[in-house]
Amino acid sequence: MRIACIGGGPAGLYFGLLMKRRHPGYEITVIERNRPYDTFGWGVVFSDQTLGNLKANDPETADEILDAFNHWDDIEIHFGGRTMRSSGHGFCGIGRKRLLNILQARCEALGVKLVFESQCTDDDIGDADLIIASDGLNSATRQKYAATYQPDIDLRDCRFVWLGTSKLFDAFTFAFEKTEWGWFQAHAYRFDDNTSTFIVETPEHVWRAAGLDTMSKEDSIAFCEKLFARYLDGHALRSNADHLRGSAQWIRFPRVVNREWVHWKPRADGGQTPVVLMGDAAHTAHFSIGSGTKLALEDSIELANSLDAHPGDLRGALTHYTSVRSVDVLRIQNAARNSTEWFEHVDRYAKFEPEQFAYSLLTRSQRISHENLRERDADYVRGFESWLAARAGMGERAVPPMFTPYTVRGVTLKNRVLVSPMAQYSARDGIPGDYHLMHLGARAMGGAGLVMTEMTCVSPEARITPGCPGMYSTEQRDAWRRIVDLVHAQSDAKIGIQLGHSGAKGSTRVAWEGIDQPLQDGNWRLVSASPQQYLRGVSQWSHEASVDELGEIEAQFVRSTRMAAEAGFDWLELHCAHGYLLSSFLSPLTNQRTDQYGGSPENRLRFPLQVFAAIREVWPQDKPISVRISAHDWVEGGITPDDAVEIARAFKAAGADMIDVSSGQVSKDERPVYGRMFQTPFADRIRNEAGIPTIAVGAISEADHVNSIIAAGRADLCAVARPHLANPSWTLTEAAKIGYFDVMWPRQYTAAKTQLERNIERERATAAASAKLSPLERAQRAEGTV
Known part of the structure; x- marks a missing residue:
């Protein structure tokens, strides 16, 4: 096989040496436009896991890299005049030039042909069977075949400059400095015996306000030296980007995504040669999670593995490569997006006390969770839990964040878990019966601090289905x-009621008979902000609510609120999400009105705020009201997270106590991006920008998720839905799983508590013992031979 790699960065070099090592007879050429020892940037960072991958695929190269690495476990955070330190993170730093030199020497030793100082394109390559486009962030190959690759390049907000210093940092260091223009942050780490990387980053508007856009290179470096002088101890900052002048050294990070990774190039003989993207040409992940080089090397490993797994089937191999890597890369890019946004909005978290600011930083990507952080540094987590518990009035003992109490108005919840509203479609004539008594009663005894009813409708016509309660x-x-x-x-436990009106999504069958499908008979008239058909060609058409009808609907909400107070509920939630009636006013997708209730965001908010004010007036003042909103319609032209912050501010001004942050279900054209805790960033943003407490919901399924969200200040409560359907005692079970036994169970269930805790401790001990066995011993144990 004849392989040509355009670009001599980590991706092209490592792929070349892997394939030559496995197949010495292959003709492999790596073509680089720079000279052999030219490189830009300073050090790169790997995790211990990445090093393990290298060791498994080419021990000789891995050993050389390991010998050149500087290893550290600690992260040190400087903020607000305080220094916080966490250990156990397992990072390695190496100079980018040193890494490339190791890979170049290894390629030469194996017989890979290296060509330097060549501006070669794919057209200059002869009869290659496979062309690798590893030509970097500004890939000319990707641009040339953009119609195939369909790149999406998102230029992020912060400006950063990649500098070096002779100050040797003994931990991965984050330093934050507030200026008259805004926040600056430094990312610093040692990568050899003499040098550390020192990246300075700030949002674009701060960078311009500080005048850095007009400074010379020398003046901007002097600016950074002065700003971060307390961390540099007299050591200078320097640049190795001699080819850049003035503000050009300050760049904005481009997040690169490609829909396709392979272009099939026609040959003169009628065949086709694949041109495959790899490394930064295919994707990028922000440097704050240190994954650019990691992704490039893992691309190389997977492509080599895919080719070997599909001998003689190049199309099959490349299909496998792209399917595997696109999933892995998306996962990393999602984490990188969370991390990037955190650093773009340091001002969002700067009001945190230093302890919580540091925790939020450590868990910003959502890859590191509370229990993962505990595995890395149990003392740090224990100390933070004690601090958080003291803030909640629980003394100095360490308590998992989810088990700290929360008070709003005159209601105190014993913990931060609530049973999310979940439609059960089991009422008769809107009357909840024995099923609801069993369903909600069981979950109240299961340990949650708050149990919410499903959406309870304010009139017969407000129901989603005939089985919905009223x-x-x-x-x-x-x-x-x-x-x-x-x-x-x-x-x-406390119990709350969610009041709502189905709007255009009403008059449908219960879920198990066809979710969102209209009733076969007995339909009722539908109303919404504007005429709409939720399922095109299927659903009933709704009509536009008249002003008189809106007055009647407002009165219905008031009547239901009075009744909810008479029934003794502790909490009220107003449903303004998921495309139901009040949501239909908020979203421009469903509100095309031209009167005072349509058009501008203020007008679209008018009726939901009108309803909220009316129910707040009749609901007891010592009891809270939360508002559920869809923070993202996931459709172009719909509600965005930016809009959601403004909607939350409006409800806060009207007297709302919390925002329950969901998303979607407004339009069937939606394209949500799912993942664990995928809606939590919306709750985070609303809480810390609009300044109102939030409830996080969506793919929260473990105590670890709840603890991470609460501890980091991303939300104040967590709503758990489907896990509570599967296990009414989810909260109690999760407490036992994380080893927290100081939680009250119903007296009648005490024996089960003790047994569950013993079983989990036994399982944990067995797993720990099994981890120490060799693969052969584990197999023998499984077969019962030992």
Whole structure:
């Protein structure tokens, strides 16, 4: 096989040496436009896991890299005049030039042909069977075949400059300095015996306000030296980007995504040669999670593995390569996006006390969770938990964040977990029955601090389905009071009611008979902000609510709120999300009105705020009201997270106590980006920009998720839905799983508590012992031979 790699960075070099090592007979050429020892940037960072991957694929190269690495475990954070330190993170730093030299020498030793100082393109390559486009961030190959690759390049907000210093940092160091223009941060780490990387970063508007856009290179470096003098101890900062002048050394990070990674180039003989993207040409991940070089090397490993796994089937190999790597890269890029946004908005978290600021920084990407952080540095987590518990009035003992109490108005929740509203479609004539008594009662006894009803409708026409409960008759009120009384008598949980109106999404069948499908008969008239059909060609059409109808609907919400207070509920939530009636006013996708309730964001907010003000007036003042919103419609032209912050500010000004932050379900054209805790960044942003407490919801399924969210200040409560359907005692079970036993169970269940805790401790001990066995011993144990 004849392989040509355009670009002599880590991706091209490592792929070349891997393939030559496995197949000495292959003709492999790596072509680089720079001279052999030219490079830009300073040091690069790997995790211990990345080093393990290198060791498994080419021990000789890995050993050379390991010999040149500087290893450290600690992260040190300087903020607000304080220094916080966390250990156990396992990083390695190496000079970029040293890394390339090792890979170049290894290629030469194996017989890979290296060509330097060549501006070669794919057209200059002869009869190659495979062309690798590893030509970097500004890939000419990617640009040439953009119609195939379909690149999406997102230029991020911060400006950063990549500098070096002779100050040797003994930990990966983050330093934050506030100026009259805004926040600057430094990322610093040692990578050899003489030098550390020192990256200075700040948002674009701060960079311009400080005048850095007009400074010379020398003046801007002097600016950074003065700003971070306390961390440099008299050592100078210097640049090795001699080819750049003035402000050009300050760049904005481009996040690169390509829809396709392979272009099939026609040959004269009628065949096709694949041109495959690799490394930064294919994707980028922000330097704050140190994954650019890692991704390039892992691309190389996977492409080599895919080729070997599909001998003689180049198309099959490349299909496998792109399918595997695109998933892995997306996961890293999602984490990198979270990390990038954190550094773009340091001002969002600067009001945190230093302890929580540091924790938020350490867990910013959502890759490092609370329990993962505990594995790395148990003392740090124990100290932080004690600090957080003291802030919640629990003394100095270490308590998992999810088990700290939370008070709003006159209501105190025993912990930060709530059972999310979940439609059950089991009411008759809107009246909750024995099923609801069992369902909500079981979950109240299961340890959550707050149990929420499903969306409870304010009129018969407000129901989603005939099986949805209501609060518009005395029979319904009394049935709900029976459930509320049970929860209060048999548990220490609080219970809340979510009030809503289905709007254009009403008059449908219960879920198991066809979710969102219209009733076959007995339909009722639908109303919404503007005429719409939720499922095109399927759903009923709604009509535009008249001003008189809006007055009637507002009165219905007031009536239901009064009844909810009479029933004894502790908490009220107004449903303004998911495309239901009030949501249909908020989203421009569903509101095309031309009167005072349509058009501008202020007008679209008018009716939901009108309803909120009316219910706040009649709801007891010592009890809270939360508002559920869709923070992202996931459709172009719909609500965005920017809009959600403004919507939250408006409800805060109206007297809302919390925003329950969901997303989507407004349009069937939505294209959400799923993942664990995928909606939490919206709750984070609203909480810390709009300044109102939030409830996080969406793919929160473990105590670890809840602890991470609460501890980092991303939300104040966590709503857990489907896990609570599967296990009414989810909160109690998760407490046992993380080894927190100081939690109250119902007296009748005490024996089960003890047994569960013993079983989990036994499983943990068995897993620990198994981890120490060799593969052969594990196999023998599984077969019962030992």
